[in-house]
Amino acid sequence: QKTEWAKLVNEKTVSADDHHVELAANIGTPNDLKGVIENGGDGVGLYRTEFLYMGRDQLPTEEEQFDAYKAVLEGMNGKPVVVRTLDIGGDKELPYLQLPKELNPFLGFRAIRLCLEEQDIFRTQLRALLRASRYGNLKIMFPMIATLDEFREAKAILEDEKQKLIDSGQKISDSIELGIMVEIPSTAILADQFAKEVDFFSIGTNDLIQYTMAADRMNQRVSYLYQPYSPSILRLVKMVIDAAHAEGKWAGMCGEMAGDETAIPLLLGLGLDEFSMSATSILKARSQIKKLSKVEMEKLAKQVLNMQTTAQVIEAVNAATK
Numbered sequence: 001q002k003t004e005w006a007k008l009v010n011e012k013t014v015s016a017d018d019h020h021v022e023l024a025a026n027i028g029t030p031n032d033l034k035g036v037i038e039n040g041g042d043g044v045g046l047y048r049t050e051f052l053y054m055g056r057d058q059l060p061t062e063e064e065q066f067d068a069y070k071a072v073l074e075g076m077n078g079k080p081v082v083v084r085t086l087d088i089g090g091d092k093e094l095p096y097l098q099l100p101k102e103l104n105p106f107l108g109f110r111a112i113r114l115c116l117e118e119q120d121i122f123r124t125q126l127r128a129l130l131r132a133s134r135y136g137n138l139k140i141m142f143p144m145i146a147t148l149d150e151f152r153e154a155k156a157i158l159e160d161e162k163q164k165l166i167d168s169g170q171k172i173s174d175s176i177e178l179g180i181m182v183e184i185p186s187t188a189i190l191a192d193q194f195a196k197e198v199d200f201f202s203i204g205t206n207d208l209i210q211y212t213m214a215a216d217r218m219n220q221r222v223s224y225l226y227q228p229y230s231p232s233i234l235r236l237v238k239m240v241i242d243a244a245h246a247e248g249k250w251a252g253m254c255g256e257m258a259g260d261e262t263a264i265p266l267l268l269g270l271g272l273d274e275f276s277m278s279a280t281s282i283l284k285a286r287s288q289i290k291k292l293s294k295v296e297m298e299k300l301a302k303q304v305l306n307m308q309t310t311a312q313v314i315e316a317v318n319a320a321t322k
Ligand code: PEP
Pocket: 046, 048, 087, 183, 203, 204, 205, 206, 207, 208, 254, 255, 256
């Protein structure tokens, strides 16, 4: 199997009936790039920048960030790189920010909420990203967006920093796409409105599942509720993909579900454009997709959206793909 997969490193990802999708990688640091290239990633679908901020005792400077972003963009050699702005909070703490303890950190002051309030931190990161943009194919993505107001405010700050850099004579790419993570149910439900204003969606199922099921993704006792194949989750995923396509935008997924063997046939059928996963899953996924018929998976997806339970969905996928 491994040797069969290895042959796919430089191949495009196409289904048996010739439908093309992108397989990208999730990374945490520039050191992860080697794995992305060795495993034939079509790009970086999620660069979790919070690791730049963790395991140290002060914020990273603009220059430190610039170096990291430039390294990733250059390393990917013109292939798309989706950089997610700081997603701190929840399970990821930054002790040096000395934020007050919260009763429900996953529902609290985190990610874009923190960035819109602590604008110095946000603006520093955006400047580093904008300055690095000329070294590759940068796409910027905001995490934990719950309302259009948040997106508009974050976008306005980005535009403001961009204009200031241009005014000071800096060279900034003029083709940076701007997208959001869809990981809060309100945003999935309102995806048709968001799709008019964003360039792309990336569905963050790790959080979307926990917020939809009201089941902490870290809590073993409620892990039985953490159901990626639940018809409820699949309906949300469908809404997001359809909303993107209705506006001529693309939809990706960067939660664990995107690399999951049982989910992939469904996601292909639902029309997902980009699957972002750990680099080590890419070749296996490419091999799997090559054997699937998009048209057949569309039929399967349509069927499961009307099912009642996760068990029924799993059974239907197994029957359709064995
Ligand atoms: C997600 O929520 O699906 C996601 C990709 O983000 P993270 O796992 O970093 O919260």
